[in-house]
Amino acid sequence: MNAAPVTVTLTGAGGQIGYALLFRIAAGDMLGPDTPVRLRLLEIPQGLRAAEGAALELQDGAFALLRGVEVTDDPAVAFDGCSIAMLVGARPRGPGMERSDLLAANAGIFGPQGAAIGEHAAADVRAVVVGNPANTNALIAAASTRGVPAERFTALTRLDHNRAVGQLAAVLDAGPGDIDGVAIWGNHSATQFPDVDHATVRGMAARDALTARFGDAATAARWLDDEFVPRVARRGAEIIEVRGSSSVASAANAAIEHVRDDVRGTGERWTSAAVVSHGEYGVPEGLVCSFPVRSDGWGYRVVEGLELDARARTRLEASVAELTAERDAVRELGVI
Ligand code: NAX
Numbered sequence: 001m002n003a004a005p006v007t008v009t010l011t012g013a014g015g016q017i018g019y020a021l022l023f024r025i026a027a028g029d030m031l032g033p034d035t036p037v038r039l040r041l042l043e044i045p046q047g048l049r050a051a052e053g054a055a056l057e058l059q060d061g062a063f064a065l066l067r068g069v070e071v072t073d074d075p076a077v078a079f080d081g082c083s084i085a086m087l088v089g090a091r092p093r094g095p096g097m098e099r100s101d102l103l104a105a106n107a108g109i110f111g112p113q114g115a116a117i118g119e120h121a122a123a124d125v126r127a128v129v130v131g132n133p134a135n136t137n138a139l140i141a142a143a144s145t146r147g148v149p150a151e152r153f154t155a156l157t158r159l160d161h162n163r164a165v166g167q168l169a170a171v172l173d174a175g176p177g178d179i180d181g182v183a184i185w186g187n188h189s190a191t192q193f194p195d196v197d198h199a200t201v202r203g204m205a206a207r208d209a210l211t212a213r214f215g216d217a218a219t220a221a222r223w224l225d226d227e228f229v230p231r232v233a234r235r236g237a238e239i240i241e242v243r244g245s246s247s248v249a250s251a252a253n254a255a256i257e258h259v260r261d262d263v264r265g266t267g268e269r270w271t272s273a274a275v276v277s278h279g280e281y282g283v284p285e286g287l288v289c290s291f292p293v294r295s296d297g298w299g300y301r302v303v304e305g306l307e308l309d310a311r312a313r314t315r316l317e318a319s320v321a322e323l324t325a326e327r328d329a330v331r332e333l334g335v336i
Contacts, residue, residue: 005036005067007122009082011113012089012131013041013071014050016245020252021086022054026063030256031084032264039069042078043089075116082121084259087113087141090131100329106133107140107335114141118148126262126299129155130255134188135274136326138288142276143336150286151299154262155274157192157290159247159254160184163235164194167228168201172209178202183292183303184272185281185312186319187326192290193315194232196224198306229315265297273300280304281316287323 008025012018018041024030025037039058043051048071055069072078079085091105110129117125125148129138134155142153161184162176169176181199186192199206210220231238239247261271274290277283280302281291293300308316330336 003035005038006031006084007038007040007080007082008084008086009040009042009078009121010086010088011042011078012047012087013054014043014047015089016248017088017130017251017255018051019054020249021088021255022058023061023063024252024256026058026061026066028063028065030260032260033065036065036067038067040078040080040082041069041071042075043071043073045073047089048073075113076120079113079116079120079125082117083124083126084263085113085117085121085125085127086130086255086259087127087137088130088255090137092132099326100333103133103136103326103329104333104335106131106137107330107333110137110140111144111335114144114153115146117141118145121148126152126259127154128255128258128262129153130251132188133326135288135290135323136330138274139276139286139327140330140335142288150276153276153288154258154300155188155288155290156251156255156258157184157188157272157274158258159251160188160192160194160232160235160290161272162250162254162257164196164228164232167232168196168199168206171223171228172201172206172213174201174209179206180269181206181292182272183270183306184290185292185316186290187323188274188290189319189322190233191319191322192233193312193319194229195292195312195315196228197309197312198292225311262295262300263297266294268294270294270303275300275302278302281306281308283316283320284324287320287327289320289323 138155142150183195196206214220292303
């Protein structure tokens with residue numbers, strides 16, 4: 001293994017998802033068993049000790065692929081030479097905080113980070129935004145950078161995708177690997193549209209498999225609208241209710257898979273990611289919207305040419321309306 005190390009920058013490295021991510025990156029789960037990694041951990045001053053503690057534990061893991069860990073609160077240092085930026089740290093919604101306050105607080109994080117990526121990162125940099133509101137934070141970062149194509153900024157909807165695959169697999173008594181063609185459309189929020197209309201299960205149309213499972217198409221359709229869609233879209237709240245804490249390991253797993261598939265390719269299979277729209281499916285250009293995507297190893301591309309029926313169109317339009325309102329609010333703040 002003589003490959004040059006790839007620099008991965010993780011923001012929010014002292015937080016919960018950061019802690020779950022670091023050890024899997026160091027173990028080679030993201031960039032593969034032949035790619036050495038150099039980690040740069042960015043935190044705010046209050047989070048530095050936690051990130052430094054994680055760095056000590058990384059050393060104690062003696063990971064063969066790990067070529068160094070640097071902890072800093074300076075974005076210029078953190079993004080220097082970075083090829084993969086994982087933007088996890090964000091400002092959570094505090095008590096009494098309006099949506100516009102939340103967007104403004106996060107613009108104050110993702111604007112400067114986007115700018116720092118433009119100034120300091122490697123020419124091949126790609127960035128995934130995990131911190132919420134993820135789609136609009138990615139839009140802000142992409143709009144604030146110079147010299148890096150906006151398409152290199154994506155946002156994580158892989159967790160929603162995996163949740164949808166998990167629900168479908170459970171009801172059909174299939175393995176998640178038997179399922180392809182699931183899609184998450186729209187925003188990483190309760191308005192998202194988890195879609196199985198194009199999905200297959202062991203090569204059989206998922207709609208047909210659901211009809212066989214529930215006995216008739218109308219019951220299957222009711223299950224999709226009344227149980228599947230709301231359960232996937234609100235799974236984060238369900239996890240908090242049951243676990244007493246937000247999704248951490250599943251979110252980290254999704255972020256690992258998002259980057260892995262982006263840089264190593266999906267083959268013919270689909271996944272979902274929020275990417276900059278070029279007007280696909282009528283989504284306004286420039287919004288960072290979740291679509292079904294494939295990657296050839298050089299970035300995610302929207303799977304085009306799918307037929308969306310009236311139900312799917314209505315749900316997509318509702319989520320796009322929310323994304324448009326978030327973008328307009330950010331514009332009003334003068335951030336982009
Ligand atoms: P934590 O609060 O545990 O960690 C966040 C960390 O970010 C903290 O250590 C904090 O000090 C740091 N931070 C804050 N501002 C920063 C800045 N400007 N630069 C660098 N670091 C900064 O949250 P955690 O559970 O790790 O969640 C992180 C984010 O992921 C949240 O915004 C959360 O809402 C979001 N999620 C997104 C998901 C998705 O699918 N897109 C799913 C999981 C998660 O809810």
